[in-house]
Amino acid sequence: MTMTHSGQDPSGRKRVFSGIQPTGDGELHLGNLIGALENWVRMQDEYETYYCVVDLHAMTSPYDPKILDQARLTTAKTLLAIGVDPRRSLFYLQSQVPQHAELAWILGTITSIGQLERMTQFKEKADRSGQNLGLLAYPVLMAADIVLHRANAVPVGDDQTQHLELTRDLVQRFNGRFGDVFPLPDRISPPVGARVMSLQDPTAKMSKSDLDPDSRVNLLDSPDVVRKKLKSAVTDSDRTVRYDWSEKPGIANLLEIFSVCGGRPIPDLVAEFGEAGYGRFKEAVAESVVARLTPIRTRFKSLEDQEVGRIMLKGALDARSRAESTMVAVRRAVGLTGS
Numbered sequence: 001m002t003m004t005h006s007g008q009d010p011s012g013r014k015r016v017f018s019g020i021q022p023t024g025d026g027e028l029h030l031g032n033l034i035g036a037l038e039n040w041v042r043m044q045d046e047y048e049t050y051y052c053v054v055d056l057h058a059m060t061s062p063y064d065p066k067i068l069d070q071a072r073l074t075t076a077k078t079l080l081a082i083g084v085d086p087r088r089s090l091f092y093l094q095s096q097v098p099q100h101a102e103l104a105w106i107l108g109t110i111t112s113i114g115q116l117e118r119m120t121q122f123k124e125k126a127d128r129s130g131q132n133l134g135l136l137a138y139p140v141l142m143a144a145d146i147v148l149h150r151a152n153a154v155p156v157g158d159d160q161t162q163h164l165e166l167t168r169d170l171v172q173r174f175n176g177r178f179g180d181v182f183p184l185p186d187r188i189s190p191p192v193g194a195r196v197m198s199l200q201d202p203t204a205k206m207s208k209s210d211l212d213p214d215s216r217v218n219l220l221d222s223p224d225v226v227r228k229k230l231k232s233a234v235t236d237s238d239r240t241v242r243y244d245w246s247e248k249p250g251i252a253n254l255l256e257i258f259s260v261c262g263g264r265p266i267p268d269l270v271a272e273f274g275e276a277g278y279g280r281f282k283e284a285v286a287e288s289v290v291a292r293l294t295p296i297r298t299r300f301k302s303l304e305d306q307e308v309g310r311i312m313l314k315g316a317l318d319a320r321s322r323a324e325s326t327m328v329a330v331r332r333a334v335g336l337t338g339s
């Protein structure tokens with residue numbers, strides 16, 4: 001496939017890139033699904049899509065090398081189970097395409113350290129797990145991921161806004177200094193559920209790194225576990241189900257989850273459950289989540305590790321050759337001609 005300068009394929013479709021980390025054991029949660037992955041799957045119908053398990057990013061926080069391999073496979077398998085379709089999307093492991101790291105190095109030479117030190121995620125993670133150069137440079141590698149395939153749009157949750165802004169800054173700086181090589185990418189977030197909150201503390205986002213396992217629903221949780229976690233979700237002492245983030249964040253969070261998993265608008269849910277009591281409301285939320293996750297679990301179980309490994313390798317080979325065409329333009333622009 002030939003690439004045009006604007007980052008569109010010959011049929012004129014815009015190009016989409018996104019990535020997800022195989023953190024811990026590689027399991028994903030409901031925040032990932034609602035904030036980002038639903039869009040990944042949907043966008044395959046309309047865009048030219050590139051999706052990546054960003055294993056190099058996962059190495060910037062403490063991890064166990066004995067489980068990273070399996071974690072990458074679990075994440076990849078979950079994405080396939082959700083509906084990432086390797087016949088329609090270029091789907092691969094970041095570390096198997098060395099141009100990501102090469103481009104990150106080049107972009108690093110035009111990145112200010114002060115800007116990296118101000119990133120909220122860097123400050124939070126550095127407090128928790130100590131600083132390292134990889135953690136500081138994390139957003140530069142993310143920018144490289146996005147521009148390596150000259151993406152126009154990036155489906156992510158709200159927590160990635162700052163990283164996307166940095167990416168846009170770097171694109172403008174690069175193009176200004178070296179000539180117009182990269183398109184300016186836009187962040188794509190869902191209207192509802194761009195920031196799914198913890199079930200145990202609705203003022204904190206649902207996160208893989210939360211020590212309390214009841215704070216999140218994992219995509220592979222069994223129906224009973226899902227029901228138990230939603231039953232114990234923190235709400236408030238009132239009884240009315242209303243969509244009000246400032247007064248009732250726990251209920252607002254559950255309404256968003258229900259709306260996305262059940263495919264129903266929030267006002268409909270409020271009309272039906274407004275006075276039903278929290279018990280009945282939470283049960284209904286849980287059933288919508290169970291119904292959304294059951295086909296994902298079934299599909300996950302049916303996929304063989306070996307088959308997934310083959311899919312990822314094929315994706316990586318394809319991604320390497322496509323990435324190379326961008327890198328030829330990049331090397332030429334920065335004065336490394338001859339490649």
Ligand code: AMP
Nearest residue numbers: 021031032035036156157194195196206
């Ligand atoms: P990560 O697990 O940090 O690699 O995140 C993968 C994707 O899920 C990114 O697009 C995040 O923005 C998104 N995401 C992670 N946590 C949440 C959350 N609590 N709510 C909405 N989106 C999220």
Ligand code: TRP
Nearest residue numbers: 017018019020021054142145146
């Ligand atoms: N930083 C993203 C996150 O934690 C993961 C990521 C890495 C990413 N590279 C990316 C997301 C490129 C979108 C595009 O969620």
